[in-house]
Amino acid sequence: MPFRRAAPSPGAFVQCANCRKTLFAAEFQANLKVCPHCGHHHRLLWDERVNLVFDEGSFTETDAELRSADPLGFPDYAEKHAQAMERTGLSDSVINGTASLQGQKVSISVSDFSFMGGSMGSVAGEKITRALERGVSERMPVIIFCASGGARMQEGLLSLMQMAKTTAAVESCRSNGIPYIAVFTDPTMAGVLASYASIADVIISEPKALIGFAGARVSKQAGVGKVPDDFQTAEFLLKSGMLDRIVERRNLRSTLASLCRMLGGHLMTEAPRG
Template sequence: MFSKKRHYATLTVPGTAQAPPRAKEPVVKDNIPEGLMSKCGSCNEILIARELQKNLNTCPHCGHHFPVDARTRIEWTLDDGRFFEYDAGLSSADPLQFPDYPEKLRKAQEQTGLAEAVVTGEGTLAGHPVVLGVMDARFIAASMGSAVGEKIARAIERATEKRYPMILFTASGGARMQEGILSLMQMAKTSLALRRMHEAGVLFVTVITHPTTGGVSASFASLGDIILAEPGAMFGFAGRRVIEQTIRQKLPDDFQTAEFMLKHGMIDRVVHRKELRDVLAAILRIHAGGWTHAR
């Protein structure tokens, strides 16, 4: 997710003895020590990190959902966290020779331990084989470059070939501007792969996490046979400010939230993270029982 220091001085009044120094009061910091506690971005409650992790990184007071990295999400979703990863070393090049882009990629790889902004592979969920993809917002805001699109398209193709249902957790700031048109092409490429999956009658489930915007929301994130979302997740194309300036109208306070999208028929269900694995398992069980696409 996304210190101030207080300086203490002793005031001496002329003609008086200086009072003995008092013990310094604890310095109040705006940010909580990393690894010990966290502050809820919604209700501002201070949360013990260990308890927060037990609660699957959700606030026990207001239900706010904290971001989750890809590896943790995989561990929570698949049986015993067992996972066979696809295309682990695939990463973007610098096709446009964009200034400082290679350095930005290198830093993102070092900070996250990932080659790119999405992790794909296969495992089982409640005993059902499944292809899983998880986008990680720590990696350049999970922007969709050519490698991200390629990894997702390959995962879709493998799921179609094996006839395994696919679950994709989305989170993205949109297309990766450093790759220009090559980034935008991934929208068409992934959408075409999903068309073939649909024609083959293979299930595709998307789980919208905060935030899912731009070219990702306008392509594979919106093409799930079943679309779930975590509470409060932002899901939309352009930002609120851009839309308001374009249409010259004030938008509702809950605009582009998962709850707003559910109310307007854009998604199928808002699911709390603690219930998500059970809901996904139920969907896979129904699918295994003979559910197919209407043709």
């Protein structure tokens, strides 16, 4: 791993964001940031996600050189973006790479919500597209972990076009027999949900993740009335037939490995391409 965070000090405590119970930080970390009392899945940073799912030391970052421009000169965007880089140590909201999953090579893309709400501008759209294209060119399954508030408003129409661009890359996977699995994590919203995320071969979600087309403020403005208690949760989507499975974090690695082995089985046996 190129990047690893310091372990919490043994005496430290954290509080569950859902049930508010006090937890030992080390125990919380060891439990993959899932609350042992209520089962709440707290958000993971990108590298925690990679460490959780993929074979140890197998991750190699790609496309790290891509940097955001400020094509519209949008008010405060340059400052906000610089602050996010400073605070997170990331260059944008999506990290790409290759890794192995129980020995099978995969192309991956991980969104990190801590970077400007995981929003998709030109860089995120380009990275998602390249992760899918890498699957096609190197004949390996693609796994994308979604965590995003949607398209990045600060890049205007360029961000909207990333929805079409990433969709074109999914089309390429489909017509070339490359399996693509999307993992919805909290939250997966709007422009991301309405493009590459929703057309994966298999869609799985973490429990209780917020998933929806319109954000709360937009719905409020549009005058959307009373909503069901579980509205826009993973459980609501599962019930509506929009998800294939809800998978607990501790089972994520084994579920993804099984799916890649089966859907990508033909890739393991085919002759290498030039």
